[in-house]
């Protein structure tokens with residue numbers, strides 16, 4: 001059972017019901033022994049009556065007189081008592097009429113016991129010695145058994161009621177007990193790298209929950225401090241690296257301008273300049289990502305029609321794709337106004353397209369679809385490359401994550417999609433990657449909230465440019 005609430009309710013219901021069942025069982029045993037003691041007392045009283053009836057000279061009486069004297073008493077009480085008198089080792093001296101000649105069984109060594117007489121049923125038996133006679137008196141336990149059965153039935157009904165009501169009480173109490181834990185969970189879930197300053201509200205009362213909240217808040221304090229340190233460190237390192245890199249680049253460019261290098265040396269310097277440019281770009285990207293994570297990037301948002309925006313970038317997209325020998329198809333549906341800063345969204349779209357180009361086969365088709373519907377603008381790129389697994393799609397937006405990189409291939413740094421995610425989140429949207437259902441390739445799509453829906457100024461399904 002996964003939910004703690006369900007487990008608490010179940011434990012509560014079971015422990016309350018089991019406790020009650022144990023109490024009922026103890027009650028049953030006490031009641032039974034109490035009733036049996038009453039029956040024993042009745043047997044004893046009957047014996048005293050028989051003894052009085054026989055008189056003090058009973059030892060000298062003939063069996064006939066004994067029989068005659070007892071019959072009067074035994075017959076009178078035959079509804080309640082069954083009586084045997086024997087004179088060991090001789091035969092039975094007397095049977096009460098209600099025994100129909102059947103003896104009450106003897107349990108050697110015991111004077112009080114339960115015995116079963118065929119045709120009569122269970123008897124509570126008391127054996128009394130009156131030398132030379134053994135007087136055995138039995139009282140039916142039928143009524144006692146009936147009372148005990150009724151007791152058991154009532155107990156079972158009460159246990160069922162107890163199980164149901166304690167289950168209900170358990171559900172309500174566990175909900176109340178776990179309410180602060182749920183609130184803690186909700187707040188802790190909200191605390192991310194971009195709002196590390198938020199803390200869980202400390203509840204009143206110095207109980208275990210209070211201690212837990214205090215410990216969690218202390219942990220968040222430590223996390224916030226170390227996050228800040230790490231960010232500060234990477235920003236400082238990035239800044240410190242930029243100056244020597246610029247100097248190295250300047251020296252390399254001067255060597256080229258002077259023109260005194262041999263062909264081979266010139267090529268080597270050009271490779272160095274390429275690599276320096278890559279490192280520079282990587283530093284800029286890392287700086288951007290770490291600032292975006294603390295909302296340190298201010299956007300200049302302007303409401304724009306997605307259609308207008310895509311029309312403005314589309315010629316460059318086509319030029320890039322055709323240059324790489326692939327095909328591009330752009331489709332736009334619906335219209336609205338979306339708050340965006342154009343330069344950043346251009347970067348997202350170019351990053352997605354560059355990724356798609358890297359994996360597309362020659363002449364492969366890349367489809368870019370833009371849809372404005374249900375209060376959001378959704379843009380997706382689909383390619384005919386090898387695609388990614390679900391698990392890879394989960395991780396693809398993390399820093400420096402790269403998959404299936406083959407030696408000698410156009411090397412990326414693994415930051416492109418991380419930057420895309422930062423840009424899209426700064427715009428209040430979300431981005432995700434998923435395998436193209438049933439087909440080879442990957443679909444990466446982002447969506448942004450639409451500020452105002454505009455009644456279709458773009459025809460549905462209208463291609464922006466030729467396919």
Ligand SMILES: Nc1ncnc2c1ncn2[C@@H]1O[C@H](COP(=O)(O)OP(=O)(O)OP(=O)(O)O)[C@@H](O)[C@H]1O
Pocket residue numbers: 351355356359383385386387388396401402403404405411412413414415416417418441442
């Ligand atoms: N369309 C795609 N199809 C298959 N794999 C992809 C696709 N897009 C991205 N990937 C995988 O995700 C990884 C990360 O992509 P990302 O754009 O973040 O980095 P990159 O392209 O390797 O480098 P950068 O964009 O920084 O130059 C890529 O290395 C690639 O393995």
Ligand SMILES: [Mg+2]
Pocket residue numbers: 351354355412415416417
């Ligand atoms: Mg990329």
